[in-house]
Amino acid sequence: MDAVSLQVMVGALRAACDEMGVVLVRSAHSANVKERRDASTALFDPDGQMVMQAEHIPVHLGAMPSAVAAVVGEDHSSGDAWVLNDPYRGGTHLPDITVISPVLSGAELVGFAASRAHHADVGGATPGSMPADSRVLDDEGVVIPPTRLARAGRLDEELLHDLTGGMRAPAQRRADLRAQLAANRTGGMRLKELAARSGLGALGEAMRETLDYGERRTRARIAQLPDGDRDARDVLEAGEHDLPLRLTASVGGEGLLLDFTGSADQHDGNLNCPLAVTLSACYFAVRVLTDPDVPPSAGAYRPVRVIAPEGSLLNARPPAAVAAGNVETSSRVADLVLGAFGQALGQGTMNNLTLGNDDFTYYETLAGGQGACADADGPSAVHVAMSNTLNTPIEALELEFPLRAVEYSVRRGSGGAGEHRGGNGVVRELEALGRHALFADHRTPPARTSEPRGGPGERGRNVLNGVELPGKVDGELAPGDRMRIETPGGGGQEVDMAEVERVERVFLGLGIMGARMAANLCRAGFEVTAWNRTRARAEGLAEAHGARGPRHPPRRQATRGDDHDGRGRSAGRGCSSARTARRGPRRGRARADMSTIAPTASRAIADRPRRAPGRLPGRARDRLAPEGRGRHAHRHGRWRASRPSSSLDRCSPPWESSSCTSAAGATVR
Amino acid sequence: MVLGVDVGGTFTDAVLLTDGRVVTAKAPTTAADQSDGVLAAVETALERAGTTAGEVDRFVHGMTVGTNALLEGKVAATALLASEGFTDLEELGRQARAELYRLCAGHPPPLVPPGLRVGVRERMGPEGVLRPLDERALYGSIRALSHSEGVEAFAVCLLWGFRHPEHERRAAAILEEEVPDAHVSTSHETAGVFREYERAATTIVDAALSPLLRRYLERLGERARDLGLPNPEVMLSGGGVADAGTAARHGSWTVLSGPAGGSVGAARMAERSGAPDAVCLDMGGTSCDVSLAEAGSVKRTGGREVGGRALALPMVDVHTVGAGGGSVAWADAGGALRVGPRSAGADPGPACYGRGGFEPTVTDANLVLGYLDRGSPLAGGVELDLGAARRALADLGGRLELELEAVAAGIARVASAEMARAVRVVTVERGIDPRDLALVAFGGAGPLHAAAIADELGMRRIVVPRASGVLSALGLVAGERRRDLVESVLLAGGDLTEEAVGASVARLAARGREELHAPEAEVRASYDLRYAGQAFELTIAEAPEPDPGRLRRAFESAHEERYGYADSHADLELVTVRVTVAEPAADLIPGNDGAAAEETTRSALFDGRRMEAKVLGGAISRVSGPAICELPEATLVVPPGWSGGADVDGTIVLERG
Secondary structure, three states: OOHHHHHHHHHHHHHHHHHHHHHHHHHOOOHHHHOOOOEEEEEEOOOOOEEEEOOOOHHHOOHHHHHHHOOOOOOOOOOOEEEEOOOOOOOOOOOEEEEEEEEEEOOEEEEEEEEEEEOOOOOOOOOOOOOOOOOEHHHHOOOOOOEEEEEOOEEOHHHHHHHHHOOOOHHHHHHHHHHHHHHHHHHHHHHHHHHHHHOHHHHHHHHHHHHHHHHHHHHHHHOOOOOEEEEEEEEEEEOOEEEEEEEEEEEEOOEEEEEOOOOOEOOOOOOOOOHHHHHHHHHHHHHHHOOOOOOOOOHHHOOEEEEOOOOEOOEOOOOEOOHHHHHHHHHHHHHHHHHHOOOOOOOOOOOEEEEEOOOOEEEEEOOEOOOOEOOEOOOOOEOOOOOOOOOOOHHHHHHHOOEEEEEEEEEOOOOOOOOEOOOOEEEEEEEEOOOEEEEEEOOOOOOOOOOOOOOOOOOOEEEEOOEEEOOEEEEEEOOOOEEEEEOOOOOOEOOOHHHHHOOEEEEEOOOHHHHHHHHHHHHOOOOEEEEOOOHHHHHHHHHHHOOEOOOOOHHHOOOOOOOOOOOOOOOHHHHHOOHHHHHOOOOOOOOOOOOOOOHHHHHHHHHOOOOOHHHOHHHOOOOEEEOOOHHHHHHOOOEEEOOOOHHHHHHHHHHHHHOOOOOOEEEOO | OEEEEEEOOOEEEEEEEEOOEEEEEEEEOOOOOHHHHHHHHHHHHHHHHOOOHHHOOEEEEEOOHHHHHHHHOOOOOEEEEEEOOOOOHHHHOOOOOOOOOOOOOOOOOOOOOHHHEEEEOOEEEOOEEEEOOOHHHHHHHHHHHHOOOOOOEEEEEOOOOOOOOHHHHHHHHHHHHHOOOOEEEEHHHHOOOOOHHHHHHHHHHHHHHHHHHHHHHHHHHHHHHHHOOOOOEEEOOOOOEEEHHHHHHOHHHHOOHHHHHHHHHHHHHHHHOOOOOEEEEEEOOOOEEEEEEEOOEEOEEOOEEEOOEEEOOOEEOOEEEOOOOOEEEEEOOOOOEEEEEEEOOOOOOOHHHOOOOOOOEHHHHHHHOOOOOOOOOOHHHOOOOHHHHHHHHHHHHHHHOOOHHHHHHHHHHHHHHHHHHHHHHHOHHHOOOHHHOEEEEEOOOHHHHHHHHHHHHOOOEEEEOOOHHHHHHHHHOOOOEEEEEEEEEEEEHHHOOHHHHHHHHHHHHHHHHHHHOOOOOEEEEEEEEEEOOOOOOEEEEEOOOOOHHHHHHHHHHHHHHHHOOOOOOOOEEEEEEEEEEEEOOOOOOOOOOOOOOEEEEEEEEEOOEEEEEEEEEOOOOEEEOOEEEEOOOOEEEEOOOEEEEEOOOOOEEEEEO
8 A cells, every 4th residue: 555545544543533533522411521532442453453533532552452352353243333332351340331332334244343441330239339348349339341243234222221220310321322332333334435535455465554654653763762671660559568560671672572570469459450551551661662643553563562461450350349550550560661761750650539429429529730851841730541531610510519619629739850851730629518428538749769860749748628548548528528629740751861971973074172181081981982083083082081982974965175274273163064964863863062262252143053053063052052162161061052952961961070162963762 | 884893813804885786805813912904904995985984873792702711811900799608510521532542631721710709609490499598698609709909700500590591690680780890790681591510601601701802892892982983783603793882791692693694695696696504625734614404594503612711602503624724734653644733833824925835735735736826815815825835745745655645635635625524514413414505615715625525415506705804794784684593491291382482482572672672573483492301402493472282293304304213202391492682684785896808728637637727807707617716805717517507696616517
């Protein structure tokens, strides 16, 4: 398939999934789906491989394929639909109900349309079906194994009533399920139109190509990650004893292995994850680390292998309870993977809050602080990791529930310190106007477990009438009680010295400054590649200090002379003649351009980076100017960046640490 | 004689309608002060028409002053008065992160910094006062604030203020007393809608933009008067027109002034050509705006995001995608050909502009395909360099293993598919079948891709106005004088009566007529309804004194149509009443520019085959593909299978054979 048809097909599949999502969100009745958009839609090929998914909520990323896998082997006819929520047979946790519709063109199976929605209640001990103390799956609500909900276009109304009969607000459950069926019908229709337009064979090929395409994109990015193993550890607080989480992440070429061996065994609480949930968390993190825009498909995750031993917390066996695995443990799994690759940790919880009695259920997950990135502050008051739902507006809350809001604000100062700050959490304080059952749950790592490179975010707090409670609360509110939740901040991030170690330092031109500076860097233990037009000079440096000679002599690109013979010619001109000068550095690389000019002039250049770009050495946009001159420059080691630049942040420490200056091109991976 | 002046990203367009003649002029947009470019375009147009400013009866303006200030965050220093405990609403937003998989991609920074947020000791609840307004404390905090330098505007947004505005009114009165020079926007007046974040964000935008707009419109008004022009009227985001004074008091109302003009113009021209229901597609250099016309008027929405900020105001329902003539084509890591969203812009522009751009763009592809040629009428009269376009494309083709012409055709196809997806968003995803609609294509690049987009969606009719290159300016003079008023009422059950609803409509209508100084102006009403518990509403147009039974039936049939089901047992809730008070615009008769017909041929690529296409210029009567129509500021591509002709307005209507 050519590059054009491929892009057109990817677009068509994505449009179909988006349209399914619109139908689902807009026709559902529950606030959970409509307002919070806690739902996903996807299309699959006849083998049950997910070819496209609408972007709603990351927690469903890896879980949709398991749902279709659970029914792919059945016999299918047009107008059939399946329903399931059993975490051990295609589901994640009970409130997530998946409806799967086979799509047939004539007698031929074209694929599947599937939709998943978080239903506000599926029965069980407490409203919201997220009981704090469930021990086995049956405590958590109605378990639906893969079941045929419609046959040849006829909905099994009796079954529908039976299934929803054990849930609170069954009419709303049925409405949401009908919305899921409507979404699948839309997806099926679009898939059939594609089949009619291009032919069944061509559609099949296009689906295969789409999967391969996703795979190529992810592989290309994994290949850019340095090979090797990285470890990350965390503990998940579970009452009396903490549960260890362990990850070894190995990058080898274009593949990534995430091995959770050594993590805790499944426990008798409800923090257990079925494998599908662990996969979702891993896929989310991989996407953040590799190609955030890759169309979500099974292909995009082929290069990722996840090992989670059966019977462990991250691959639990029935009948373990799983209610909090999907919302809490999954966030921590994502954090673990991100942390292994140097991302500062975010709030590490979804801050689940459920209030309710026989008349109403209010469930919501609260925003917090995002961990800082290598090049930016973490945003405040956002959903972190696996959740990305909208809040319930204060006015909607007060209109629909016997609750009053006392405060809703940004929790200032809760983000971790660092060159890049962690995001702040939020404060949400509610007053009960009636008697409610209460369940609030958040966890925060007691300390950062990946290598700390910045300050930790503040821990979350639950405060009832001014008295601090544990992270996980289960109780009752009387009228007038005030429940205050302060959500965690994100971790901060200092400049990553390990990253700095990976900076490749290339000198173009060993003149008055360059020779001294390169020598200083070599002495400081950095690996340096040097080039000079007069080759002997580079070889001399190599001999004296162990610098590498140029692997790719830029002689071909050196169109102008840059002999640094001490006649006062600007070393910058040497840089400008190099390949990087004309088009800028290659993607992912930065170039620091320096020259031997008076400190005042260098400051002026740094302060006016763009005024006369053509006249500046090399037209580099990022520029470091030394505060020193000529043969003395290497003694100063103070630098000014022409503008705030993460890439320069990353390459300046080694220059400073070695107190040297010169004409140089620094490339940063 | 009427004059419309539209300020675009690169050019400011003026259109003068005089005795069935259309005179157009362009001047470079002047970013520092848009009124310079406006006056320059006006003067050129008047000179071309051989007339004077004194002859102009109406002067309507579409501008981007507010939009640009908002996108760049260069707004007036603004303070916020909010219920104590709820001063961070703007910063909190709806708590969703800006991008799912880019963890540190942030929302735009709040317009009001933390130091300028004031907690007001008061509290309203759904039923009224929970805590009385502490006026002494409020005086104190306002005095403390007025010591901070340069606060020019205040936004007042209190919880439940849309329903119980008494505290907001009192706070505004105190502000007027204490800081009489400052601008004050209250949430119940600016956006009287349910849900505090959207209302607060809108009120803050309103306050933060108003001082800038006042200064700009006052300056423009003075310069217009000096020239002898009438006082300017301004196109609002909703497609209606208001006098400059009104627009200056409500900074948030003109944020989509620019796209509104184009949508209104397209809708009116389509209606005149017998296509009252149409998709309007405006493709320029960097982006493509898609909107919908129903029965000759632009479809509107009650709220949307602009530049990452929520605006709960009636606005034309424009969906924008990053696909324009300058969109850059590239090969991604998976080996697919992608177009945009990055754009080469106007500078350096596409490779064929010869201004130093070397990346292949959509315009370069159209040149290689033969749809454009060296002298094609693109904005600014740039002479196009085919060699540069071929070099840029060949480079990309090498990476994708595609021949030069296949790359060009591929870029055009991917760009068209991108736009077709945008059309799907405003049609299919809202339960509307695009195949029943005509496609009105305009903007410099819209008519180039119209047929490809229509084919992609199964649309069978294309409408291209002769003035499609300056349709936004033309649309300005077609906007009705209008006020849109909104009030969230939250009526359900026994409270949802004809009297209660009628009273709300009457209240809004009286206010609108007064503000418009038009006691006889037409009143239109629509109602945002939902089933109790739903979080989205459907807007239903109905009579100003609606019978609740009828309202319910209309809602249910709309719900059924859109979502495939209705629930006759569920409780119905009326969330918001919307009233439009309007005086109709003068009919838009664009007339003809009297150009003589010209006909040549050139070779162009259709469906992978080189063909000799007719090239029609000047007055066009009949056309059948393969052909290319050179319009004054745009080029229309007519592939084989499409044919049609021009009507009395000079509008070309094509049908799929």
